[in-house]
Amino acid sequence: MQWINENLYISPINTYIDPSRPVENAIITHGHADHAKPGHKNVLATKETINIMKIRYGENCAENFQELPLNRTLKIDNVNITFYPAGHILGSVQVLAEYRGEKINFTGDYKTKKDKSCENFEPVRCHTLVTEATFGLPIFQHPNEHNEIKKLLRSLQLFPERPHLVGVYALGKAQRIIGLLRQQRYDKEIFIHGALEKLCNYYIKENVFLGKFSKTNLKDKKEYQGEIILAPPSAIKNVWSRKFEDPIICQASGWMSIKQRAKQSLVELPLIISDHADWNELTDYIKLTRAENVYVTHGREEAIVHWCKMNKINGLALSLSGREDEEDL
Amino acid sequence: MRGFSELIDKLLLTSSRNRKIDILCDYFKSTPDPDRGFALAIITNSLDLKNIPISKIKEIVKENVDEELFALSYDYVGDLAETISLIWPYKENGHLPQISKMISILKNIKKDELSKKIKTFLSIANETERWALIKLISGGLRIGVSSRLAKTALAKFGDKKLDDIEKIWHGIEAPYETLFKWLCNLGPMPEIDLKKTFNPMMLANPIEENDFKNINSKNFVAEWKWDGIRVQIILDDFNIKIFSRTGDDITQTFPEIKCLQKELVILDGELLVGRDYIPMTFNTLQQRLNRKKVSLKHIDDFPAFVKLYDILYLNNEDLREKNWDERRTILESWYFKHKNRFFDLSKIINFNSWKNLAEIRKNEIIDDQHEGLMIKSKYSPYISGRPKGHWYKWKKDPKTVDAILMYAVRGHGKRSSYYSDFTFGLWDENQLSPIGKAYFGFNDNELKILDKFVRNNTIKKFGPVREVEKTFVIEVAFDSVNSSTRHKSGVALRFPRIKRLREDKPINEVLQLSEFKLEFL
Numbered sequence: 094m095q096w097i098n099e100n101l102y103i104s105p106i107n108t109y110i111d112p113s114r115p116v117e118n119a120i121i122t123h124g125h126a127d128h129a130k131p132g133h134k135n136v137l138a139t140k141e142t143i144n145i146m147k148i149r150y151g152e153n154c155a156e157n158f159q160e161l162p163l164n165r166t167l168k169i170d171n172v173n174i175t176f177y178p179a180g181h182i183l184g185s186v187q188v189l190a191e192y193r194g195e196k197i198n199f200t201g202d203y204k205t206k207k208d209k210s211c212e213n214f215e216p217v218r219c220h221t222l223v224t225e226a227t228f229g230l231p232i233f234q235h236p237n238e239h240n241e242i243k244k245l246l247r248s249l250q251l252f253p254e255r256p257h258l259v260g261v262y263a264l265g266k267a268q269r270i271i272g273l274l275r276q277q278r279y280d281k282e283i284f285i286h287g288a289l290e291k292l293c294n295y296y297i298k299e300n301v302f303l304g305k306f307s308k309t310n311l312k313d314k315k316e317y318q319g320e321i322i323l324a325p326p327s328a329i330k331n332v333w334s335r336k337f338e339d340p341i342i343c344q345a346s347g348w349m350s351i352k353q354r355a356k357q358s359l360v361e362l363p364l365i366i367s368d369h370a371d372w373n374e375l376t377d378y379i380k381l382t383r384a385e386n387v388y389v390t391h392g393r394e395e396a397i398v399h400w401c402k403m404n405k406i407n408g409l410a411l412s413l414s415g416r417e418d419e420e421d422l
Numbered sequence: 423m424r425g426f427s428e429l430i431d432k433l434l435l436t437s438s439r440n441r442k443i444d445i446l447c448d449y450f451k452s453t454p455d456p457d458r459g460f461a462l463a464i465i466t467n468s469l470d471l472k473n474i475p476i477s478k479i480k481e482i483v484k485e486n487v488d489e490e491l492f493a494l495s496y497d498y499v500g501d502l503a504e505t506i507s508l509i510w511p512y513k514e515n516g517h518l519p520q521i522s523k524m525i526s527i528l529k530n531i532k533k534d535e536l537s538k539k540i541k542t543f544l545s546i547a548n549e550t551e552r553w554a555l556i557k558l559i560s561g562g563l564r565i566g567v568s569s570r571l572a573k574t575a576l577a578k579f580g581d582k583k584l585d586d587i588e589k590i591w592h593g594i595e596a597p598y599e600t601l602f603k604w605l606c607n608l609g610p611m612p613e614i615d616l617k618k619t620f621n622p623m624m625l626a627n628p629i630e631e632n633d634f635k636n637i638n639s640k641n642f643v644a645e646w647k648w649d650g651i652r653v654q655i656i657l658d659d660f661n662i663k664i665f666s667r668t669g670d671d672i673t674q675t676f677p678e679i680k681c682l683q684k685e686l687v688i689l690d691g692e693l694l695v696g697r698d699y700i701p702m703t704f705n706t707l708q709q710r711l712n713r714k715k716v717s718l719k720h721i722d723d724f725p726a727f728v729k730l731y732d733i734l735y736l737n738n739e740d741l742r743e744k745n746w747d748e749r750r751t752i753l754e755s756w757y758f759k760h761k762n763r764f765f766d767l768s769k770i771i772n773f774n775s776w777k778n779l780a781e782i783r784k785n786e787i788i789d790d791q792h793e794g795l796m797i798k799s800k801y802s803p804y805i806s807g808r809p810k811g812h813w814y815k816w817k818k819d820p821k822t823v824d825a826i827l828m829y830a831v832r833g834h835g836k837r838s839s840y841y842s843d844f845t846f847g848l849w850d851e852n853q854l855s856p857i858g859k860a861y862f863g864f865n866d867n868e869l870k871i872l873d874k875f876v877r878n879n880t881i882k883k884f885g886p887v888r889e890v891e892k893t894f895v896i897e898v899a900f901d902s903v904n905s906s907t908r909h910k911s912g913v914a915l916r917f918p919r920i921k922r923l924r925e926d927k928p929i930n931e932v933l934q935l936s937e938f939k940l941e942f943l
Contacts, residue, residue: 231487232495232508330832335839342838350508352434352553353501357886359838361435396494403488 096172096192099411101199101223101390103190106169108137110188110199113413120174122201123185124149124264137161139176141184141299145264148291163212179203180214181368182265183299189217197221198382204367205374206238209276210269210301222384223411226392227369228347235347235371241364242273248341248362249319256317256337260326260344260360263289265368267323268296270345271303273366274321284309284317286324286333311336326358347371376400423518423547425453426461427554433465434565437834442567446575450602456522459597462576464521464558466569469596471528474536476560479506482540487511503560506544507552514545518555522597528559570668580605585622585806592669593619620654620665621734622806623690626796626813633814634776641800643746644771644779647793647815648729649704649902650694651711655728657683664693676726677716679764687756690732690804691768695724699766703790704916705904729768730757731796734804742804749804771795787818793901794818820899820917821942823848824924824932827894828856829887830876840869841876841888844920846896847911850935854892855911857935863899863919871923895927896920903942911935913943 097103101110108118115132122128122138124145129138131154136143140160147154161167163186166175171193176186181202188199198219205214228235249257261267267289274283283306285293290308297303309322317337328334329342344360347367355363370378375397379387386407389397394410401408429449436442446465450458463469483492483506492509499505519527531539544552557563573591577584582605593614594601603609653672656663660682664673676693694701695710702724710716710724733753734742741749750770757767773779783795794817802812825846833842847856864872872894879891899921906914913935933941 230495230498231491231511232499232505234508330839332839350549351499352431352504353499356435359437359832359834361437363435393494393498396491399488399490399494 096195097190097197099388099413101411101413103172103192105192106172108169111201119155120188121146122179122188122199123182125182125202125262128201131155135159137167137174139163139184139186142186144295145184145292148295149264164215177215177217178212180205180208180211183211183268183296183301185211187215187217189219195220197223198384199223200225200378202227202369203378204370205378206235208269208368210265210272210296216378216381219382219384221386221388222379222382223388223390224375224379224397225369226375226389226394226397228367228371229375229389229393229397231372231396233347233350233371234373235350235367236365238273238366239277241345241366242270242277244362245274245321245343245364246277246279248343249321252341253319254339255319256340257319257321257362258329258334258337258340258342259321259323259364260329260342260346261289261323262346263325264292266345266366268293268301268303269368270323270366271306272301275302275304279321280304281320282307284320284322286322286328288325288328289323309336379406380404423521423524423551423554425449425457426464426521427548427551429461430465430554430557430563430565431550433567437566437838439571442571443575443578446567446572447579450576450579450605455599455602456597457520459599459602460522460525462572462598463596465563465565465567466572467562468569469525471525471559471561474528474531474540474559476502478536479540479556479559482537482544483510485537486541503553503556506556507547507549510544510552512541512545514542516542516546518543518547518551524555524558576601576605580607586611588622588669588806590614590619592665592671620656620669620671621688622669623652623654623667624732624802624804624806624813625808626798626815627808627810629797629814629816637799637811639773639776639779642797643800644773644782645731645768645796645798646771646787646791647796647817648692648694648701648768649791649793650692650701650707650729653691653693653728654734655679655681655689655691657681657687657689659684675710675713675716678721679726679728681760681762681764683760685737686735687737688733688735689728689730689753690734691728691730691765693726693728695726697725699727699729701729701791703904704902708904727764727766729766731768732804745801745803746798747800783816783818789818789902792818817901820901820921821903822897822899822921823938823942824895824927825857825898826854826892826929826932827872827875827890827896828854828892829889830872831887833861837869840873842869842873844872844896846898848933848935848938850911855935857909857911857913857938858898858900858915858918860898860918860920863921864923868920868923871925893929895924895929895932897922897924903939905943913939 096105109116110120111122111128112119117134119133120137121142124142129146131150133155135157136155137159143158161176163176163178166173173191175189179185179187179201181204187201190197196219198217202225203214207213261270271283285306285308287308341361343362343364345364345366347369349355349363349365387401389410390413398408398410432445433442487509495509496505547555573587574584577587590612594612600612604611652667654665664676666672695707696702706724733749736752773782797814799812825848827844828847829845830841831843832838833840843861845856845859847854875894876888876890880888881891882889898918900915900918902916904914905912
């Protein structure tokens with residue numbers, strides 16, 4: 094594997110994957126801030142990722158953008174690049190790079206569970222798998238997301254006088270939660286914090302069904318009784334949330350399976366809904382790819398590396414810096 | 423187990439006291455006997471399932487989960503019950519038995535079938551049930567519900583007085599069927615055996631400046647407020663029981679204290695350690711507290727005794743309706759006949775005016791022994807709780823120190839969007855060393871200033887904790903300082919609160935830790 098290094102740099106074509114600082118050539122797996130940074134010269138990504146970057150950072154956040162559709166191979170010198178859907182958020186991909194007959198797959202962030210708010214995950218065989226491990230501990234076994242959403246609906250029935258403030262990441266999680274609510278036939282208007290608006294509108298433009306939603310605009314404290322309001326976790330911790338009277342603080346995140354963590358974050362109703370692969374998805378996928386080498390980019394690397402050793406696979410932690418757990422509070 | 427596990431899950435995640443009470447009421451309403459009674463016993467820590475050691479549970483888990491993966495997970499989660507509940511790899515169909523049935527199974531489980539049974543339970547349970555089950559076995563739920571809160575919920579549930587519940591609480595046992603019958607108005611208030619039962623104590627109100635104008639010094643007596651722990655001693659049939667202020671039975675912690683009486687005598691006093699009735703510091707007393715096994719050396723080094731304040735029963739007669747003066751006379755005659763080296767009378771302080779008492783408070787107080795003064799009406803009956811106008815406490819003036827704000831965490835409930843829990847420190851050479859935490863003392867306006875400072879001056883985040891720029895000086899008031907091996911600074915403050923914001927004060931004028939220790943320790 095001489096042709097890529099631990100910074101996810103593909104040397105034969107002078108290109109980085111998800112670089113944390115501005116570079117000449119960047120391939121971006123998806124639009125989350127710890128993967129997509131502004132200031133690169135040339136960006137190769139899906140149409141959706143490029144649009145999301147422009148929404149978040151402005152039209153000129155890179156000098157040149159080039160779209161690569163899913164499942165289409167781009168030849169750059171003697172390296173072949175193909176995008177496969179990663180099932181993480183709208184536009185997210187795994188990047189398969191082939192060079193002299195060796196296949197390396199970079200998962201980016203992914204989940205294998207079905208999700209109506211983005212293209213579903215597709216498995217890819219490879220020699221070397223470069224994987225995330227945000228939830229790379231056997232304690233993380235995400236429950237069924239529909240049952241989690243039902244918890245929220247049950248709480249609304251139980252406390253019809255209390256606003257339900259749901260902490261969600263603005264890109265991906267917010268839209269998935271709205272979609273999941275709609276699948277449970279929750280037809281009421283859903284309220285969102287202003288920070289979510291542009292991205293929700295963009296999802297609609299890409300034909301993701303979100304139903305009726307609008308920005309919160311508080312005049313009367315009683316106004317949001319029994320409503321669902323989505324907001325970034327930071328806003329819920331912030332002065333903004335003081336506007337609501339006696340809200341139930343909810344949080345939709347994979348971390349919510351740890352009760353002490355939910356309690357620490359003052360979350361009253363934890364919803365265990367994650368856009369990342371859990372332990373079983375991570376280890377099942379490693380097996381499925383039949384990779385001989387597994388490199389772990391970020392997350393709980395030790396446990397995955399240990400598991401690889403148990404299964405006679407070469408495992409190595411890259412411990413990339415700057416990759417925060419975006420769902421982390 | 424489903425209902426019980428959901429109950430403690432909800433209680434854990436709810437920070438509002440009133441809401442916790444509602445959750446408990448709902449549970450008592452919707453759960454039949456004896457399940458609700460056993461749940462109550464677990465929550466109030468009145469049930470002991472000592473027969474299954476937690477090490478056995480760990481062993482079972484280690485047989486079924488890779489050891490390294492378990493270690494990494496435990497390290498990450500930090501709570502054993504949670505780690506096991508999340509990592510347990512097997513799932514089987516079935517339902518766990520109800521909580522009452524579960525308790526009886528666990529109590530009677532045989533050694534040779536323990537592993538197999540526990541394994542089955544863990545596999546049948548869902549995550550929350552697993553968590554609850556392991557909490558149940560390991561004891562100590564830590565879900566933020568005190569037994570006082572549980573009793574408050576009982577009072578609300580049955581529309582009864584909290585005081586009445588306190589009165590009988592220590593005489594009844596799980597599953598509390600007579601209690602629930604009474605609460606549901608299906609039976610009388612449970613009768614209890616007085617001789618085994620803690621009687622809620624009479625407590626004092628802090629005295630305010632205005633009170634002195636309204637009360638006549640001639641009608642009041644004063645005593646030192648000894649700096650130990652308040653106890654109630656029940657002597658009966660040549661037995662002794664010692665209860666703490668909260669009604670915990672602490673007889674086993676102080677096995678040396680003895681007094682033989684045939685008929686029922688109930689005494690109220692302050693438990694202290696020391697020789698010849700001269701108390702050592704509260705810090706020394708703490709060496710004796712919270713120990714399950716007491717060594718002879720401990721008893722030798724820190725012998726316990728009680729300064730007697732009051733008498734509630736003599737030879738089966740209830741004295742609580744009598745006034746303080748009469749009770750004191752009875753206490754003195756009882757003491758004359760039965761005194762031994764474990765009992766001393768709390769001295770009555772002579773004074774002729776409030777001004778005179780103020781001088782005594784100023785000049786005669788012994789810092790290591792006294793918390794302040796008690797002022798009691800000569801005519802006060804012994805009333806459980808904190809009745810107004812009978813007993814006052816006049817604490818010694820708090821000490822204060824200027825310290826630098828270091829860390830902050832958001833508060834709970836109404837304060838959940840405010841940074842309202844603060845850690846502060848003093849200089850240790852040229853580094854800051856935290857000396858304590860405080861989450862009250864400030865007014866709403868000061869809280870806003872502090873909150874804003876924290877938000878605008880955060881330099882690092884550790885989970886929910888924010889480290890702030892070390893520029894903000896606060897004046898901290900506290901009752902006393904103990905030396906502590908548990909804290910890095912080597913000191914622990916008692917009852918610290920934020921008295922004033924000292925934004926004007928430069929940080930280099932804050933004391934060195936060594937200077938602080940010299941002055942206060």
